[in-house]
Amino acid sequence: MAEALAKSDFIGKEHSSGPKDITLISRPTAKTGLISWLTTVDHKKIGMMYGSFAIIFFLIGGLEALLIRTQLMFPNSRVIDATTYNQLFTMHGTTMIFLAVMPLNAAFFNLLIPIQIGARDVAFPRLNAFSLWAWVVGAVLLNIGWLSYVNDAARQAFGGAPGVGWFGYAPLTSKAFTPLLSTDLWAMGLQVLGLSSIVASLNFIVTIINMRAPGLTMMRLPVFCWMALVTSFLLILALPAIAIALVEVLFDRNFGTNFFEVSGGGQPILWQHLFWVFGHPEVYILILPPMGYVSEILPTFSRKPLFGYPIIVFSGAAIGFIGFGVWSHHMFTTGLGNVATAAFSIATMAIAVPTGVKIFNWIGTLWGGQIVMRTPMMFAIGFIWMFMLGGFSGIMHSAAPADAQQQDSYFVIAHFHYVLIGGATFALLAAIHYWFPKFFGRLVPEFWGKVSFWLIFVGFNVTFFPMHFLGLNGMPRRTWTYDANMGWNEGNFIATMGAYLLGVGIFTYFAVLIYTYFKGEKCGNDPWDARTLEWSIPSPPPEYNFKAIPTVHARDAYWYEKNHADEIAHERADHMKAESSHGGIHMPDSSWYPLLACIGLFIGTYNFIQLKLPVMFGGSQIAASHLPFAIAGGVILFTCCYLWSLEGPGGYHIHIDDEGNETVTRSH
Amino acid sequence: MSSHAAAGTIDHHHDASTSTGIPNKKLLWWAFLASDCMFFGTLISTHLVYRLNPPPGNAEPTKVFNIELTSFSTFILLMSSLLMALAVNAIQRGQVKSMRTMLLGTMFFGCIFLGGQVFEFSHFVHVKKMTLSNSLFGSTFYTLTGTHGTHVAIGVLLLGLMYVRSFKPAHSHGTFGDLGLTLFHVLAVCTAMGLSFILIIPGFLDMLESGSGLGAFFSHHTMPLIGLAIAGAVLGWFAKTSGNSDFDQRNAIDVEAIGLYWHFVDIVWIVIFTAVYLIEYL
Numbered sequence: 001m002a003e004a005l006a007k008s009d010f011i012g013k014e015h016s017s018g019p020k021d022i023t024l025i026s027r028p029t030a031k032t033g034l035i036s037w038l039t040t041v042d043h044k045k046i047g048m049m050y051g052s053f054a055i056i057f058f059l060i061g062g063l064e065a066l067l068i069r070t071q072l073m074f075p076n077s078r079v080i081d082a083t084t085y086n087q088l089f090t091m092h093g094t095t096m097i098f099l100a101v102m103p104l105n106a107a108f109f110n111l112l113i114p115i116q117i118g119a120r121d122v123a124f125p126r127l128n129a130f131s132l133w134a135w136v137v138g139a140v141l142l143n144i145g146w147l148s149y150v151n152d153a154a155r156q157a158f159g160g161a162p163g164v165g166w167f168g169y170a171p172l173t174s175k176a177f178t179p180l181l182s183t184d185l186w187a188m189g190l191q192v193l194g195l196s197s198i199v200a201s202l203n204f205i206v207t208i209i210n211m212r213a214p215g216l217t218m219m220r221l222p223v224f225c226w227m228a229l230v231t232s233f234l235l236i237l238a239l240p241a242i243a244i245a246l247v248e249v250l251f252d253r254n255f256g257t258n259f260f261e262v263s264g265g266g267q268p269i270l271w272q273h274l275f276w277v278f279g280h281p282e283v284y285i286l287i288l289p290p291m292g293y294v295s296e297i298l299p300t301f302s303r304k305p306l307f308g309y310p311i312i313v314f315s316g317a318a319i320g321f322i323g324f325g326v327w328s329h330h331m332f333t334t335g336l337g338n339v340a341t342a343a344f345s346i347a348t349m350a351i352a353v354p355t356g357v358k359i360f361n362w363i364g365t366l367w368g369g370q371i372v373m374r375t376p377m378m379f380a381i382g383f384i385w386m387f388m389l390g391g392f393s394g395i396m397h398s399a400a401p402a403d404a405q406q407q408d409s410y411f412v413i414a415h416f417h418y419v420l421i422g423g424a425t426f427a428l429l430a431a432i433h434y435w436f437p438k439f440f441g442r443l444v445p446e447f448w449g450k451v452s453f454w455l456i457f458v459g460f461n462v463t464f465f466p467m468h469f470l471g472l473n474g475m476p477r478r479t480w481t482y483d484a485n486m487g488w489n490e491g492n493f494i495a496t497m498g499a500y501l502l503g504v505g506i507f508t509y510f511a512v513l514i515y516t517y518f519k520g521e522k523c524g525n526d527p528w529d530a531r532t533l534e535w536s537i538p539s540p541p542p543e544y545n546f547k548a549i550p551t552v553h554a555r556d557a558y559w560y561e562k563n564h565a566d567e568i569a570h571e572r573a574d575h576m577k578a579e580s581s582h583g584g585i586h587m588p589d590s591s592w593y594p595l596l597a598c599i600g601l602f603i604g605t606y607n608f609i610q611l612k613l614p615v616m617f618g619g620s621q622i623a624a625s626h627l628p629f630a631i632a633g634g635v636i637l638f639t640c641c642y643l644w645s646l647e648g649p650g651g652y653h654i655h656i657d658d659e660g661n662e663t664v665t666r667s668h
Numbered sequence: 669m670s671s672h673a674a675a676g677t678i679d680h681h682h683d684a685s686t687s688t689g690i691p692n693k694k695l696l697w698w699a700f701l702a703s704d705c706m707f708f709g710t711l712i713s714t715h716l717v718y719r720l721n722p723p724p725g726n727a728e729p730t731k732v733f734n735i736e737l738t739s740f741s742t743f744i745l746l747m748s749s750l751l752m753a754l755a756v757n758a759i760q761r762g763q764v765k766s767m768r769t770m771l772l773g774t775m776f777f778g779c780i781f782l783g784g785q786v787f788e789f790s791h792f793v794h795v796k797k798m799t800l801s802n803s804l805f806g807s808t809f810y811t812l813t814g815t816h817g818t819h820v821a822i823g824v825l826l827l828g829l830m831y832v833r834s835f836k837p838a839h840s841h842g843t844f845g846d847l848g849l850t851l852f853h854v855l856a857v858c859t860a861m862g863l864s865f866i867l868i869i870p871g872f873l874d875m876l877e878s879g880s881g882l883g884a885f886f887s888h889h890t891m892p893l894i895g896l897a898i899a900g901a902v903l904g905w906f907a908k909t910s911g912n913s914d915f916d917q918r919n920a921i922d923v924e925a926i927g928l929y930w931h932f933v934d935i936v937w938i939v940i941f942t943a944v945y946l947i948e949y950l
Contacts, residue, residue: 024847123692198703206695210686236699240706248714251811256801259714265723265804274710642829646850 024643027589027650031543039590041125042543044439046132047110051432054103055510057139061095064088066503069463073496075484082480086163087182089478091143093166094186097286098193099139101420104428105289106135106197109204109228111439115534115541116222118213118550118557123206125588126644131200133598134192141605142189145182153616162186165478167279170260170271173249184253184609187246192605194239194246201232208232213533215552219313222532223306226313227292230320231285237324238281245274254611269334276327284323286420287387288316290427291358294380297434298362300530301377302369305556308361315354315361322351332400333407341400348398352391359388374528375449379430382457386422390415393468408478411471417464429456429509436513437527441539442520448512455505462498466491531556544585547656548575580655584665589650597640604633678917680760680924697925701932704819708936711815712943715808727798727805729948734788737873741784742941745820748777749934756927760920764834764913767923771831774930778824779861783869785817790870791877809944816940819933821865826926828857834919838912853906860899867892 030036037045068088071080080088110128114121122128145161147154159180164172173183208229212221221229248259249271258264260271299306306312328336328344336344362384371377393415397403406412437443470491475482482488526535536558537545551571554560561568579585607630615623623629652666683691719729755770789810792798798806832853840846868889875885886893 024844124696202696202699202703205699206692210688210690210692210695212687216687236703237706240703241710244707244710244714248811251800251807257807257811258801258804259807264801264807265718265721265726266807267717267721270714270717274714277710642854645829646847 024647025592027591027647029590036590038595039129039592041121041129041588041590041594043110043114043121043125043128044541044543046128047107047112048439049132050103050110050135051107053136053139054100054107057095057099058104059506059510060143061092061100062503062506064092064095066499068092069496069499071481072492074493075482075486075489077481083160083163085480086165086478087145087161090163090165090186091146091161094142094162094190096420097166097282098190099142101286101424101428102193102197103135104432105231105286106131106200108224108289108293108431108435109200109232111435112534113204113207113225113228114211115537115545116225116532117208117211117216118533118546118552119207119211120545120549120585121588122203123211124203126591126594126649127199127203129591129594130597131196131203133595134196134199134601137598137602137605138189138191138193138196140189140602141185141192144606145185148182153619157610157613157616158182158185162189167275168249168271169275170249170266170268171262173253173271174261175253181610184250187249187253188605188609191243191246191250192601194243197235198239201235204228204232205236213550213552216557219310220552220555220557222292223295223309223312223316224289224292227288227295227316230316231288234281234285234288234320234323238278238285241274242278245271245278248274250609254609269331272331272334273327276330277324279330280327281320281323283419284319286424288319290383290424290431291316293427293431293434294362294383296532297376297380297430298365299556300434300528301372301374301380302366303372304365304369305531306361307364307367308357309555312358312361315357318354319351322347322354326351329398329400329403332403345398345400349395352395352398355391359384359391375444375446375453376430376434376528378450378453379426379433382453383423383426383430386418386426386460390418390420390422393418406471408476409471410467410475410477413477414464414467414471417467421460421464426456429453432513434528435534436516437523438534438539438541440517440520441522442516443523443527444512444516444520448508448515452505452509452512455508456502457505459498459500459502459505463495463502464498466494466498470495526558531559533557536561544587544654547585548572548579551575576656584653584655586651586653589652591644591647591650593640593644593647597637597644600633600636600638600640602633604630604637607633678920680917680920691921693921693925694928697928701928704932704936707815708812708939711808711812712939715812715944718804718808723804725803727796727803729805729809729945732792732796732798732805733945733948734791735945735949737784737788738941738945741781742937744777744784745781745934745937748774748781749931751777752927752930756920756924759915759923760917762917764915768831768834768907771827771834771923775824775827775831775861776864778820778827779865780869782817782820782824782865784873785813785820786866787870787873787877789814812940812944816933816937819936823926823930823933824861824865825858826929828861829854830923830926832857833922834913834915835906835910836914837910838914840914852902856899856902856906860896860903863892863896863899868896 028035028039030039037049040046067080068085071077071085110122142162145154145158148158148160149155157180159178159182162168162182162185164178164183164186168183168186171177173187208221208225212218248257251257252259252261252266258266260266260268262268295306295312326344326348328340329348332341332344366381393411397406397412397415406415433444433449470488473487473491475486475488475491482492523539525537525539527539528535533550533552534541536550550557550561550568553564607626610626611630612625614621615626615629652664655663655665657663682689686692686695688695751770751773755767755774758764758766758770792806798809800806800810832850835853836850837846871885871889871892875881
């Protein structure tokens with residue numbers, strides 16, 4: 001196997017001195033500076049860009065939440081007008097799901113998967129760059145409507161940011177109710193984000209299945225990689241449903257079809273089904289990677305192997321599988337009929353079983369361990385506790401009669417914030433803290449990490465725990481304001497105070513990270529005395545990750561290496577020799593085309609959604625319709641993809657001598 | 669570049685450089701096809717849901733359909749899969765010329781199918797008065813079959829690009845001249861295929877339908893036919909003048925990957941033909 005890998009293209013053979021690849025733009029070779037980031041195909045750089053964009057949007061989404069809470073602090077408040085309020089809660093949900101949690105997960109997929117499986121990059125590095133830039137296009141399309149608040153011409157065209165709710169129920173999305181572009185931007189933005197996610201997921205599926213180091217069997221794969229694999233399958237199978245539904249909405253709005261138009265025989269309920277066929281697996285897309293982070297962090301700080309590895313893996317797969325059969329529990333009050341309601345109710349209860357199994361296994365990991373209470377561990381334990389609370393209220397919804405009372409109330413808000421903040425976000429904050437030293441080489445100060453944890457933990461609970469009571473007392477979801485005599489005053493005031501505290505906590509958390517980036521204490525390869533392969537390489541990792549592709553001997557691969565140093569040193573030396581005899585470490589070249597293709601994608605999609613409108617520039621009309629621009633965008637996209645295929649994978653070789661000096665050779 | 673590094677005989681069913689032995693490209697396509705199943709699944713569901721709950725005044729499918737024509741183009745599409753399989757087989761044995769012939773045949777059959785669809789759509793719109801927006805059946809029918817047609821068209825395009833790729837000179841220097849020739853070659857393929865399925869084949873079918881005779885067909889389609897002849901001459905010139913190309917067994921995986929897609933699109937059509945057309949005649 002090692003021999004076979006050493007012979008493969010990826011590790012490097014002498015590039016045949018055959019014909020040259022045809023290129024229009026020569027391939028960039030910069031290793032630092034702006035161009036190196038724009039054209040990079042390195043999974044670590046791509047991961048960092050995903051991460052930083054996602055954190056920016058996480059803060060924007062948080063700001064939107066604070067505005068919402070400010071409006072709800074007192075009864076009959078008029079701080080924000082109702083239309084803006086609609087846009088704020090729509091964009092808060094959309095941003096947090098698609099532009100914060102999903103790309104943060106994508107960031108960790110990029111940063112960790114190749115290293116944890118002992119590879120040097122993903123299977124298709126340029127495709128990976130395309131996913132990143134396509135994601136940026138989607139994010140811009142979704143948010144461009146905010147320009148309405150600074151520019152009058154934009155307000156007349158867009159009519160504000162999208163304001164139809166994050167699940168955009170028909171017929172609210174029809175032209176009759178939202179005539180301006182904001183809804184088209186929402187639909188097209190999500191469409192492009194879906195494209196980005198599908199492409200990225202295909203890449204990760206191939207990477208995880210096909211690029212594992214020798215000896216790394218599927219049942220030795222780190223749990224995080226397993227969860228990433230299940231998540232990727234969920235993405236490629238769930239996103240098509242919403243992609244088609246969004247196409248149908250765009251057709252209804254722009255080409256006069258009747259998919260969701262009641263007057264033409266369409267049925268709005270179809271939108272709900274199609275949306276939730278995607279939307280429910282999406283919940284697991286958000287939470288499975290966090291379950292992976294926690295499964296990596298808990299064993300490290302319990303000084304024990306993960307308890308019940310196989311059953312945790314199978315539970316993750318089972319959650320993914322059952323997750324496709326529970327979508328209608330979002331629709332219990334639509335009148336599905338008794339049989340359907342009962343079936344979805346039972347399936348929803350069933351999905352609690354694998355979830356509970358995981359929680360018991362995490363507790364089993366802690367049990368009898370020598371627990372080290374570092375900041376990532378505190379977030380991880382916070383995750384278990386808070387996610388469990390969210391799970392309990394989730395189980396309450398699975399009983400359809402009870403759900404009929406909770407539907408569309410603040411009880412639901414409380415439930416999914418416990419799952420998405422107490423669950424997904426806590427785990428992500430744990431993961432950022434845990435892997436920060438690996439990718440920046442500096443350790444986050446423990447005191448400030450713990451301060452931010454307690455601020456976030458207390459702020460979060462003060463914000464969302466009262467919402468359970470508000471909901472059960474009848475406060476409806478998405479209400480812009482409420483009367484003073486409803487009995488909701490205290491709950492709302494406490495929640496808003498909690499939200500400010502949570503905001504302070506999040507600010508502290510990221511301020512400390514920024515401080516650490518510049519001034520933090522430097523650390524070695526393995527500050528946590530951890531167990532997976534990423535800790536065996538320098539912090540920050542070199543571009544080729546591994547000097548020699550490792551052979552994996554055990555589930556906790558690096559733990560085994562630490563305990564078998566002599567054996568591993570021999571093996572490493574052999575691998576190094578095998579690789580250098582086959583031409584050294586092969587690295588892929590950077591490329592302009594993924595970025596350029598996405599610029600075409602932006603031009604095409606932005607103009608497509610306003611196809612029939614005249615093109616205005618500086619107050620005068622310069623074209624009768626956007627069609628030529630839409631076509632131009634499509635042509636740029638296609639041409640760039642074609643030139644991308646013509647330029648070939650390219651690449652160069654790195655040779656490392658005995659003293660660790662690197663030399664780079666190119667075969668042409 | 670192929671993922672097979674070793675010279676000499678190539679095992680087309682096992683790639684030693686991956687953990688599973690499946691080439692990365694093939695695995696990528698399989699995963700994409702799984703995803704594509706869900707795209708079509710959603711479209712077919714939408715169609716069937718609205719067929720089971722038709723609004724008043726909905727178009728009547730059996731009065732709109734021309735089942736003989738669709739059966740014929742279905743047959744042609746299925747036969748194109750045979751040619752596709754032969755193309756893959758040829759390149760796995762290193763027979764580039766034979767592969768090119770089979771690729772052109774596959775593309776031609778694909779164009780007949782697409783031409784049939786163009787004819788069908790324009791017939792439905794202009795004669796049967798069923799548009800995208802005037803009935804729910806029209807909305808679901810055009811979206812579903814249009815998406816499938818787009819898949820076939822993309823398939824034809826991919827085959828065309830692969831066809832051009834098979835001419836990449838063995839001693840290319842990566843110059844702008846080479847790039848220009850390649851793009852010109854692509855343009856010729858696209859022109860030939862585009863004219864065929866957008867104008868010429870629908871025109872031919874129209875002639876058969878109306879019984880207006882070959883003379884009328886030629887006089888109505890003089891320009892497209894001349895365009896096709898020129899594009900064909902360019903393609904012939906490329907085929908004649910090309911020397912050794914940088915294309916052999918090692919590229920079989922690339923052809924096979926497009927083949928997977930092509931067969932998949934055919935299988936989807938079997939489902940659509942059954943669920944959208946045949947079921948209406950029960």
